[in-house]
Amino acid sequence: MSALLLRDLRLAFRAGGGFGLGLAFFLIVTVLVPFAVGPETALLSRIAPGILWLGALLACLLSLDRILALDFEDGSLDLIATAPLPLEAVAVVKALAHWLTTGLPLVLAAPVLGLLMSLPGPGYLWLTLSLALGTPALSVIGTFGAALTVGIKRGGLLLSLLVLPLYVPTLIFGAEVARRGAQGLDPQAPLLLLAGITCGTIALLPFASAAVLRVNLR
Amino acid sequence: MGSIWEYANPRKFMATTDVVLPWVAALAGIALVVGLAWGFFLTPDDYRQGSTVKIIYLHVPSALMAINTWLMMLVASLIWLVRRHHVSALAARAAAPVGAVMTLIALVTGAIWGQPMWGTWWAWDPRLTSFLILFLFYLGYIALWAAIDNDDAAADLTSVLCIVGSVFAILSRYAVNFWNQGLHQGASLSLDKEENVADVFYQPLLVCIAGFVLLFLALVLLRTRTEIRARRMRALLARERMG
């Protein structure tokens, strides 16, 4: 398992591996939003939590088809599947690798970009916390979507369409935590629900991803 | 009359539906015409909603069918995954566009009703939002079926998507409730029309619901027959190329 994880991480960091693509997209979204809605500080700080969450989610979405597509094309996915490692574990490792290369950088970059969006003081802690809790769910759900569409040529659009409605609960609760935190309200309820979604998806979705991968590799 | 599983045999299914389908279609037509005409011409206006109350005869049945179609697809998907009956998988495939259209009708009639009543075409009301998400689920499901060439693989993948999607649809429903209460502090727009529907409106509404159910049944039978034929044709063509 750790060998597979290390391999995926090394591939991602190598030039052209797509590391930083998500980060760059996140940066672009947050830099462009003020140009679109106007530079008013009050407005920006009010929509900052939502925009930052949306940016992170879209950055995640953008990098999903890299989770499995390249391995499928060059045949290494077949090799991995025939290895003694169960496919459920492969799905977990793939999701973890995606989170480490995409989700974690987004979490770390969010406070800096919050500065650009004039996020209110208490919001930084809650934004970072909600992203840290929520992005693993985005990676796991995204791995399921990638597993569904792995055999399809030019499946990128389909992948987005499939994953989009699955992301809704995570986005709602995650953005709600950040919003309440930024406004000084009590974010405990959405925080717990967000944690529940993340734990639930991590526990259950790899089984679905593995089942779907098995169909696609048959 | 044997067990229900006999209809998992495509031949048996085709033979039976060949007889049943015209009756179901005729009944659906009658119920729809009677129900809608009754509702449109013969019911009084509501004292608050005026004549817009007539939209209920389209809105409520289509909304009901939008949800129940997904339920039927879920059951059919489970049957396919457990018992590998092709008819079941094809029925789920056949039902999806019907469900999508029902969702669209519910959304459109809701928007048209909301415009004079709420003063807006669209409000991010929990129910409206849930239906929009449901519509996205239908689109994704249909697109996935269309994207995969291998029939069995497509049936497997869409079945898993349907199950996972069902869980997330329920999750979204509660998430959306939570989210909008967070915005409006509970004082939101109520769509609970059923609460105070009088008998004058209720009876034609029941006929309309029956009509929509029958129409759904007729369409699914027809479309399942089409899918069975299409599948057989693909199999025959593949055999021709082989030999």
Added chain:
Amino acid sequence: MMPELGKYAGAVLSAYGASLALLAALVVASLWRARRVKRALDRVEARRDGTA
């Protein structure tokens, strides 16, 4: 015969019009595809019976 729809006539009529149009489109599309697939299958089966 036309009932008095009052000031909401536009809303009611457009709701009925849009819904019935959508339903009709769905029915017509289903029937059209059913007929097309049936004809294509018949052709393939006839060809198979001919060669077999």
